Amino acid sequence: MSKRPPDWIGWRLFGPRLPDSTQQCLTCAKALTYNNTTANFKKHLEKKHKALWDELQREEAPLAKKARVFHILAPDQPSLGDFFDPIKAAERSEANKRLVALLEKDTVRFICADLRPYSAVEGPFGSHVLPAFSGFHESIAPLRPHFHIFLGDGYKSVMQRGRPLLPQRLFDRHHAKLLVETAARQIDDMNKKLYMQLAAGYASWTTDIWTGLGQKEMCGLTAHFIPPDWSTGPQRVTLDLFYFPESHTGENLCAKLRERANLVGLPYRMTTDSGANVLLAARLFLGREGPPSLTFSPSLIPRREAIKCIDHLLDKMLKTAFKIPAVEALFERQQTTIKFFRKSNKANTRLFQAQVELHAATPNPFDAFHAIVGIGVRCFLSSTSLPALSLIFCSRLLTSR
Amino acid sequence: VKLLLAGKTRWAAIVDQNERFVRLKPALVGDNGVLQQLINDDDIDEAKKLPFDFSSSDWAVMQQVVDILSPFRAAIRELEGDYYPTLPLVLKHVYTLNDFVGNRLGAVNRQRGAGINERVATLLHHLRAGLGDIIDSLPQEAYFASLLDPRFLDSFIPQPMRETLWADLDAFINEMWSLDNTAGAAVEREESSGDEPALAAPPIAGAATEHAAAVRTARGRAEAPPTAGKKSYKEMIAEKINARSRLQAAVRPYRELVTIDAHLSASDWWRANRNVYPKHANAARRLLAIPATSAPCERLFSTGGRILEKRRASLSPESVRDIVLVHDNLNLLDRVVLDDFLYDD
Numbered sequence: 058m059s060k061r062p063p064d065w066i067g068w069r070l071f072g073p074r075l076p077d078s079t080q081q082c083l084t085c086a087k088a089l090t091y092n093n094t095t096a097n098f099k100k101h102l103e104k105k106h107k108a109l110w111d112e113l114q115r116e117e118a119p120l121a122k123k124a125r126v127f128h129i130l131a132p133d134q135p136s137l138g139d140f141f142d143p144i145k146a147a148e149r150s151e152a153n154k155r156l157v158a159l160l161e162k163d164t165v166r167f168i169c170a171d172l173r174p175y176s177a178v179e180g181p182f183g184s185h186v187l188p189a190f191s192g193f194h195e196s197i198a199p200l201r202p203h204f205h206i207f208l209g210d211g212y213k214s215v216m217q218r219g220r221p222l223l224p225q226r227l228f229d230r231h232h233a234k235l236l237v238e239t240a241a242r243q244i245d246d247m248n249k250k251l252y253m254q255l256a257a258g259y260a261s262w263t264t265d266i267w268t269g270l271g272q273k274e275m276c277g278l279t280a281h282f283i284p285p286d287w288s289t290g291p292q293r294v295t296l297d298l299f300y301f302p303e304s305h306t307g308e309n310l311c312a313k314l315r316e317r318a319n320l321v322g323l324p325y326r327m328t329t330d331s332g333a334n335v336l337l338a339a340r341l342f343l344g345r346e347g348p349p350s351l352t353f354s355p356s357l358i359p360r361r362e363a364i365k366c367i368d369h370l371l372d373k374m375l376k377t378a379f380k381i382p383a384v385e386a387l388f389e390r391q392q393t394t395i396k397f398f399r400k401s402n403k404a405n406t407r408l409f410q411a412q413v414e415l416h417a418a419t420p421n422p423f424d425a426f427h428a429i430v431g432i433g434v435r436c437f438l439s440s441t442s443l444p445a446l447s448l449i450f451c452s453r454l455l456t457s458r
Numbered sequence: 459v460k461l462l463l464a465g466k467t468r469w470a471a472i473v474d475q476n477e478r479f480v481r482l483k484p485a486l487v488g489d490n491g492v493l494q495q496l497i498n499d500d501d502i503d504e505a506k507k508l509p510f511d512f513s514s515s516d517w518a519v520m521q522q523v524v525d526i527l528s529p530f531r532a533a534i535r536e537l538e539g540d541y542y543p544t545l546p547l548v549l550k551h552v553y554t555l556n557d558f559v560g561n562r563l564g565a566v567n568r569q570r571g572a573g574i575n576e577r578v579a580t581l582l583h584h585l586r587a588g589l590g591d592i593i594d595s596l597p598q599e600a601y602f603a604s605l606l607d608p609r610f611l612d613s614f615i616p617q618p619m620r621e622t623l624w625a626d627l628d629a630f631i632n633e634m635w636s637l638d639n640t641a642g643a644a645v646e647r648e649e650s651s652g653d654e655p656a657l658a659a660p661p662i663a664g665a666a667t668e669h670a671a672a673v674r675t676a677r678g679r680a681e682a683p684p685t686a687g688k689k690s691y692k693e694m695i696a697e698k699i700n701a702r703s704r705l706q707a708a709v710r711p712y713r714e715l716v717t718i719d720a721h722l723s724a725s726d727w728w729r730a731n732r733n734v735y736p737k738h739a740n741a742a743r744r745l746l747a748i749p750a751t752s753a754p755c756e757r758l759f760s761t762g763g764r765i766l767e768k769r770r771a772s773l774s775p776e777s778v779r780d781i782v783l784v785h786d787n788l789n790l791l792d793r794v795v796l797d798d799f800l801y802d803d
Contacts, residue, residue, distance in 0.1 A: 161796050169784035169791075172764050234777065236796055241780035243794045244787045261748040265755040269762055271771040275778070277758040283747045287729035287739075290542050291747045295786050298758055300775035325744045326599065328752050364597050366752040367548050368534050372469040374588035375530060379472055383580035384523070387516055388472075391479055394493075395461045397508055405460065407492045411485040 065095055066113060067102055084109065157227070164233055165240045167193055175230040175237070194227065248294045252321055255292070256282035262296070262324040263366075264314070264335065266305055276301040276310065278317060280324065296321065307337025314342045329363045331370065339363030469538070470531040477524050483517060515575060522578045526585070529558055538753035543724050543746035546607035548600045553614045556589045599745055602627055606742040608718045608727045624713055631741040712738050761785055 071089070072081040079088045080098075084106050089097055102110040164178055178193055226232040252260065260282035268274050278296040283289070297317055303309045318324070327343065329335040340362060379388050398404050462478040464471040479486075486493050493510045533551035537544050563582045601619075604610045605627050612620045712735050718727060724746060732739035761782050766773060784791065 158796055162791065162794070165784060165794075165796070166788065166791060169781050170788055172761070172781065172785065174770055237777075237780050237784060239796055240791060240794045241783045244783055244790050247790055247793065248783075248787065259744050259747065261744075263749055263752045263755045265752050265759070267759040267762065269759070269778075270766040270768065273766065273775055273778070275759075275762065275775055277755040277762075279754040279758065281747050281749050281754070283725065283743045285743070287725055287732055287743070290723065290725040291540075291749070293540055293754055295758060295783060298762065298779040298782050326748050328749050330752050362597065364545075364599060364748060364750075365595065366750070367552070367592075368469050368538055368751040368753065370592050370595075371530060371534055374585065374592070375470060375472060375527065378527075378581055378584050378588070381580060381584050383577040384519065387519060387577070388476070390512070391476070391520070392463070393508060394510060395463050395475065395479065398461045399463060404492065404496055407495055408461070408482070408485055411492050412482075415484055 067095065067098055070102060071098065160227055161236055165236050168233060168237055175233045178233045179228055179230055249321055252280055252294050255284045256280065257322050258325065260324050261326045261328065263328040265330055266301060274301050275299065276313060305334050307334045307341060310334065310338035311341040314338060327363045328366055330366050336363050470534045473527045473531045476520060480520050480524050519575050519577050526562060529555060538751045540754060543607065544750035545600055545603040545745060545748045546610055548750045549604040549614045550610055552589065552592055556593065559585050559589060599748060602630060603745040606738060606745055607724045608715060609720050609722065609724055611715060611717050613717055631737045634741045635737045758782060
């Protein structure tokens with residue numbers, strides 16, 4: 058195996074070196090063999106991908122020989138060094154920009170789909186030290202093979218792999234936050250546009266107030282509508298989830314609802330829980346600006362009221378059903394017993410053993426198998442490992458047939 | 459299987475708790491039940507003070523409560539759904555539950571002498587009263603939504619109310635119709651303008667072509683010369699469908715429809731028939747979109763709660779909103795352009 062010139066900029070248009078010392082062209086997937094010289098690679102580029110090769114040379118040639126050290130800077134603090142920085146230069150080339158954009162979308166998807174903290178994109182040492190590995194970037198790197206994650210001791214090692222470095226901003230939590238904000242703003246715009254196109258005047262809203270951790274009081278607002286051509290069933294759009302620190306009176310909430318209605322138009326009706334303040338807000342809101350009121354059968358509740366969430370009503374009824382004197386004592390005892398079992402590990406183990414014995418005693422093959430995997434299920438349950446659980450269920454299904 | 463403790467926030471969680479407890483009865487009591495073991499065992503002192511002595515009548519009550527309340531839980535789960543009309547289901551579930559409780563109560567009263575537990579009867583009475591209150595407070599939209607859902611129509615509405623409700627519904631849809639046509643719902647008007655005169659006039663053979671031509675000119679789509687001989691396949695099909703649906707409408711007014719199968723989708727039916735009953739479709743588009751529960755909102759909060767976990771308690775509300783928005787619309791993320799205005803160099 059001969060040593061290849063590491064600094065040759067053409068390498069970034071080829072894939073990694075394979076064991077039989079061939080490398081694949083990233084543009085046309087042709088495999089070329091390295092025989093002591095880069096001549097055949099150069100020839101391939103000049104013949105087949107002239108434009109790309111010229112662009113690369115124009116951008117990289119003056120910089121490649123220079124600065125061997127790169128600076129780690131926050132993205133909003135450019136310095137004179139940036140203009141000579143080979144990494145920034147690499148970023149500037151069009152192809153790289155596209156790939157970085159893909160990676161940034163991955164970041165947003167990772168943070169929002171899996172609900173990870175922004176800091177998860179940073180390495181274990183924090184961004185100010187070095188672009189250290191983060192679990193996230195390490196795991197997507199094999200999926201985006203054009204990039205090279207690198208622990209950074211100079212430009213040389215970058216070019217040895219012949220591929221550009223991940224920009225520092227991908228390892229920065231503030232940048233990740235900025236990305237999520239941008240994505241959220243655009244999605245919000247899209248949602249509102251969709252709503253205005255398809256729902257105007259036909260939508261209903263639901264709203265509720267929620268106190269999250271750290272006394273964060275937030276108000277949620279969703280809209281539901283059916284498109285004019287009935288091409289789908291009811292659609293849901295998240296209108297807003299806004300901070301609501303004022304006192305939760307009906308008037309305050311109504312004012313907030315008006316603000317939203319000014320942006321997207323009025324809803325037809327609203328669905329809320331049975332809280333007096335929310336009901337009042339809905340009555341004020343729908344009463345002044347809603348469609349004109351008609352009362353039909355006098356036995357029915359007139360319009361302009363919010364529709365009370367039926368599940369809240371049913372659930373409240375069930376809860377009070379357990380509180381009536383006839384059964385209250387019984388269910389309190391049940392609850393005390395359950396609480397005891399939740400506290401006492403010993404009692405819980407006993408309960409589990411008793412179940413295994415019971416299952417082992419019954420001749421039903423399905424149950425017997427359940428008892429055997431029961432131990433496994435318990436282990437997995439305690440570590441809340443869902444994939445493993447689903448595996449067990451699948452195997453159970455297979456064996457029962 | 460572990461014992462389950464009812465959370466405060468999940469709907470009908472107490473039913474789950476009770477069901478799990480009853481399910482574990484063989485392990486808890488019985489020949490060598492865990493409860494007995496715990497009382498006999500000297501290791502766990504605390505167990506001695508606990509009220510473990512469930513009598514057989516206690517277990518019987520718990521078992522019956524499971525039977526009585528699981529339909530309630532099923533109803534709650536179906537009503538909290540997304541992406542299908544839920545308001546028409548309210549009537550179905552509430553009245554079915556009411557009948558169910560009534561039947562159980564009747565059965566209990568008949569067997570009162572035969573050792574049926576008083577406590578269950580009290581519980582049933584309570585549920586009956588509760589359902590009565592809920593039925594009294596049902597909004598008129600729930601009734602109208604049921605009438606406008608071809609799966610139910612008036613099948614769950616008590617007989618004496620049906621006549622007035624159908625009359626009310628007619629008033630309601632006319633009101634909605636005039637509201638839209640004066641307030642200028644452009645989309646709706648364009649869609650239904652072709653069908654309104656057709657409903658008024660009885661279907662005459664040959665009127666279909668004239669009508670189609672009129673519509674075409676009215677909509678400003680007269681680029682294709684409207685010669686009778688040369689019609690595109692699409693137009694011919696459309697006319698056939700139009701003629702047939704008009705015939706249908708003339709034969710069968712909305713009120714005399716027969717319910718369709720309960721497992722079919724109401725929105726599919728309306729998609730096919732929206733031009734047959736334009737006024738009804740117009741009102742149905744509003745009513746069937748109303749969610750019966752505030753579950754969608756609660757779902758937002760549950761996502762928010764997962765974001766605002768202990769270690770991220772100081773996250774700003776705006777960030778929570780952003781993450782929830784993207785989380786709920788991951789399918790739109792492909793259309794987002796991230797780098798265009800972030801790095802202008």
